[in-house]
Amino acid sequence: DGGITQSPKYLFRKEGQNVTLSCEQNLNHDAMYWYRQDPGQGLRLIYYSQIVNDFQKGDIAEGYSVSREKKESFPLTVTSAQKNPTAFYLCASRQTGQYEQYFGPGTRLTVT
Amino acid sequence: ELKVEQNPLFLSMQEEKNYTIYCNYSTTSDRLYWYRQDPGKSLESLFVLLSNGAVKQEGRLMASLDTKARLSTLHITAAVHDLSATYFCAVDPTTSGTYKYIFGTGTRLKVLA
Numbered sequence: 001d002g003g004i005t006q007s008p009k010y011l012f013r014k015e016g017q018n019v020t021l022s023c024e025q026n027l028n029h030d031a032m033y034w035y036r037q038d039p040g041q042g043l044r045l046i047y048y049s050q051i052v053n054d055f056q057k058g059d060i061a062e063g064y065s066v067s068r069e070k071k072e073s074f075p076l077t078v079t080s081a082q083k084n085p086t087a088f089y090l091c092a093s094r095q096t097g098q099y100e101q102y103f104g105p106g107t108r109l110t111v112t
Numbered sequence: 113e114l115k116v117e118q119n120p121l122f123l124s125m126q127e128e129k130n131y132t133i134y135c136n137y138s139t140t141s142d143r144l145y146w147y148r149q150d151p152g153k154s155l156e157s158l159f160v161l162l163s164n165g166a167v168k169q170e171g172r173l174m175a176s177l178d179t180k181a182r183l184s185t186l187h188i189t190a191a192v193h194d195l196s197a198t199y200f201c202a203v204d205p206t207t208s209g210t211y212k213y214i215f216g217t218g219t220r221l222k223v224l225a
Contacts, residue, residue: 031211042116042200042215043155050210058212090154094211099143099162099204101213103155 003027004104006091011109013085021076021107023091031094032074033101036060036087043090049074050096078109085111114139116203118216126224128190133219135184135201143204144184145213146175148197155200159186191223 004025013019023032031050035043045058049068063082068074074093078085088108092101115138125131135144143162147155159168161177161184168175172195174187184201198220202213 033212035215040218040220042217043202043213044215045212048210048212056210099211100145100157100160101211102157103147105154108152 004091004093004102006089006104006107008107009105011107013109013111015111016080017111018077018079019085019109019111021078021089021091021109023074023076023104025072025074025091025093025104027093027095027102028071029093029102030071030096031101032068033092033094034058034064034066034074034076035090035092037090037106038087046076046089078111085109114203114205114214116201116214116216118199118201118219120219121217122220122222124222124224125188125191127192130190131188133186133188133199133221135186135203135216137182137184137201137203137214139182139203139205140179141182141203141205142179144177145202145204146184146186147200147202149200149218150197158199188221191221193223193225196221196223 007022033048034046047066049055065077090106091104094101146158159175164179166177198218201216
């Protein structure tokens with residue numbers, strides 16, 4: 001089955017710790033995106049990558065970092081510099097030449 | 113600053129009634145997307161609208177796009193309980209070249225039996 005997987009589904013961390021969220025896709029899509037969703041709100045773009053070894057900041061990149069070493073993988077690290085990291089994180093991918101983004105199941109991160 | 117506004121934010125409606133959700137945006141765009149989200153779940157794609165005047169229908173939902181008015185509508189016909197969810201529109205600014213979506217804040221729909 002082709003699709004996007006995110007792991008883990010739920011993640012709990014103590015304040016001050018860095019944490020990495022996984023996003024893998026086997027759709028052979030070139031572009032990948034990370035979004036953050038807070039309760040009762042829409043999604044906001046954190047980082048995106050249109051090709052391997054290249055990525056750009058989105059609207060709320062502060063306190064986050066990413067890498068894109070492989071086409072199928074786009075991990076997101078939430079650093080201790082992120083002031084309010086507790087949120088629902090969604091990864092998406094898109095095929096070059098197509099407009100639609102496809103979303104993974106999400107990871108709910110709770111930092112206490 | 114690009115803004116995407118949805119209204120209403122909350123909608124409680126009776127079964128079998130009709131209603132429309134509106135999505136206004138503030139920049140040039142020929143591409144607009146509608147998604148559904150169930151509580152605690154990811155986004156499910158409903159409609160992809162890629163040109164002015166585009167209209168798409170699936171079951172009890174119909175979406176349209178007016179790029180001149182910078183407005184999209186999601187019309188619900190004869191609502192049923194299963195349509196209860198949060199609906200998001202997302203705009204893809206034509207000039208960005210990066211296909212970055214800007215999401216509306218969502219419309220939480222509750223269909224009462």
